């Protein structure tokens with residue numbers, strides 16, 4: 002593929018910076034440093050899409066350090082500021098599935114720019130809906146390395162050849178595929194971005210390489226020929242033309258590569274195996290500031306001049322050997338450092354080799370960030386834990402920088418839209434980590450930055466992936482700018498670019514093709530200041546490590562508490578559903594037993610009425626009382642509120658019964674809802690099959706309990722009341738269902754489908770029957786009976802039978818008791834039940850003072 006180079010443009014931003022850690026004063030716009038420059042409108046280039054950021058984001062980002070409330074609406078106003086700025090580009094690459102995936106993927110590709118995250122069941126985010134995240138490009142697992150390079154990295158290589166700085170970094174949790182993306186595999190098809198970028202660069206300058214009459218200030222560069230030979234055997238045979246860029250042939254080109262790593266917040270040169278201390282430890286390099294106001298550079302980092310693709314690949318391979326890699330639980334080859342591979346291209350106009358303006362310099366850095374990781378998941382201890390802490394810290398600082406940059410840009414955009422004026426901007430904490438310190442130039446607009454977000458949807462850490470998504474949403478709102486280097490004259494203040502040597506200097510060509518020179522003379526150091534700075538850095542590092550530990554502990558505690566709460570909620574849910582089931586079963590059993598009770602009562606009433614009208618009532622009373630007692634004893638055991646006691650008052654004049662007690666009890670007894678709902682109670686006498694005047698029953702057409710479950714209506718207790726002169730009548734309130742609608746099932750008593758019912762036994766003396774006895778029984782107020790008290794009195798054991806005199810009213814619950822009462826006391830006595838018998842003392846109370 003051949004793409005014409007871009008026309009370089011003048012750098013748009015100034016370099017009058019203040020230290021990033023300086024306090025943030027309120028100042029006028031002109032005095033603000035680059036990190037506080039306004040956001041710029043988005044500029045489409047190379048066919049890249051406009052960036053749409055993640056939507057629906059409401060919570061914190063990695064390790065909980067990013068702010069809430071980030072959404073599309075928070076994006077800076079894109080209509081303000083420098084035309085050359087555009088949001089950082091974010092590309093999502095999804096790792097392929099493992100052979101035996103243990104998790105269902107929770108990431109769905111919706112389009113080539115959008116993915117949907119659906120939380121797995123075990124996630125803490127149970128209540129969180131699926132969230133859509135938008136990227137500049139989404140690359141599914143099937144994406145080949147070549148395709149990925151062509152879409153993501155090749156535009157940066159084009160920029161590089163055109164003289165623009167670029168930064169590409171891969172971000173993601175451990176094991177997500179960052180190293181695979183940057184470095185790739187062994188086969189040619191599996192080669193990663195660095196290999197392909199080098200091949201493209203070297204292919205582009207093939208035949209156009211020349212000598213450069215410059216030295217690189219501030220850098221130690223280039224091993225001699227022997228050292229280059231020691232870089233290793235060739236991994237790639239010949240220069241490849243694939244991805245070659247058409248460059249301006251009026252220039253000669255020189256390509257340099259460097260490879261550094263930031264390990265435990267220390268910078269090491271991966272291309273300098275000899276860089277060791279006397280104790281045998283690797284020598285850490287310092288970051289130094291450009292005295293003329295530029296960014297930071299790695300002091301002492303070697304830049305190796307490479308002339309062929311093979312040499313370039315060899316240099317990269319040699320660096321890989323020196324990189325810190327260890328096995329963790331989630332990745333057997335986990336990168337424990339941030340690796341920065343840089344390609345520098347210097348071009349000199351053939352016709353004006355000594356003209357400073359004819360020399361251009363640009364750099365592309367490709368960074369394989371170490372993966373954020375949970376110590377729990379990686380099971381890291383000792384050194385690994387320390388590495389993990391420092392990795393997470395630097396990623397945390399990266400996120401903080403992105404956030405402050407975004408806010409600053411937003412504030413400035415807002416201020417601009419309101420006509421300018423002083424703006425108080427936040428301090429970007431670049432210096433809190435080596436990585437952000439080194440790349441602050443890119444984040445403040447000194448080059449295009451591209452972020453590759455790697456995810457492994459088959460990993461168990463859904464929450465980590467969501468955090469990565471949030472980070473990318475945040476980072477992609479930061480605007481970065483172009484940094485075309487038009488010539489050395491305009492870059493005199495940039496210590497990071499080649500400097501012209503005096504014309505008479507032999508050093509220009511002292512070496513075969515590359516000079517090696519330290520360039521730090523311009524930066525004299527005060528040992529005390531250096532020491533203080535080191536101490537300051539040390540303390541800062543400790544502070545942030547402590548903060549990070551706190552944050553980790555906090556997030557773990559939150560996680561634990563949430564998990565515990567969820568567990569409790571589930572247990573409660575289970576308990577309640579079991580209880581509901583149990584209640585339903587109990588209700589059903591209760592209803593069944595009541596129905597049986599009523600049926601038996603009906604049968605007994607019929608049988609007795611045909612033989613001995615006098616005794617029939619007593620027998621019915623006995624049976625019903627016994628059955629009712631058994632039934633209620635059972636129910637009372639399980640459901641305290643389900644005890645039902647029906648009261649009945651037989652007034653000689655009015656002959657009215659009451660169902661008030663039933664309705665009162667309904668407040669405690671769920672089954673009594675049936676009767677409670679039965680607001681209208683009617684009675685009517687319906688002749689039974691044998692022609693006698695049988696019980697009058699009106700049924701609930703369809704009761705609430707019946708609707709709730711398959712519960713059947715229940716038969717309530719039957720309590721006979723004998724007034725001094727009144728005939729004995731048995732009344733039973735019986736809410737019934739369809740089962741009782743068949744007369745034959747109820748001892749020949751026809752049951753209507755009306756609401757609640759009252760069963761009335763055949764009166765001893767029909768002549769005494771009057772219509773008033775058939776009228777609806779009046780309801781009694783709640784105060785008349787207290788279900789709990791009744792329940793307790795119901796259970797109370799009584800060890801003797803006692804008759805007491807009351808006002809001419811005798812309450813006799815069964816035949817035997819009645820006989821005893823008649824023999825012993827006569828009228829006006831009260832029967833007190835023995836153990837296991839029905840307590841009718843409350844009826845005594847009601848009857849007392851109410852002579853009938």
Ligand SMILES: Nc1ncnc2c1ncn2[C@@H]1O[C@H](COP(=O)(O)OP(=O)(O)OP(=O)(O)O)[C@@H](O)[C@H]1O
Pocket residue numbers: 095096097142173174175176177178179180181182332334335336337370371372373455
């Ligand atoms: N797209 C892919 N195709 C095939 N294999 C892949 C792909 N992505 C990742 N892998 C494999 O997954 C494993 C882990 O990937 P890799 O080492 O790149 O993860 P990482 O994100 O760099 O992790 P860490 O941050 O711990 O270094 C490696 O064995 C790698 O070969």
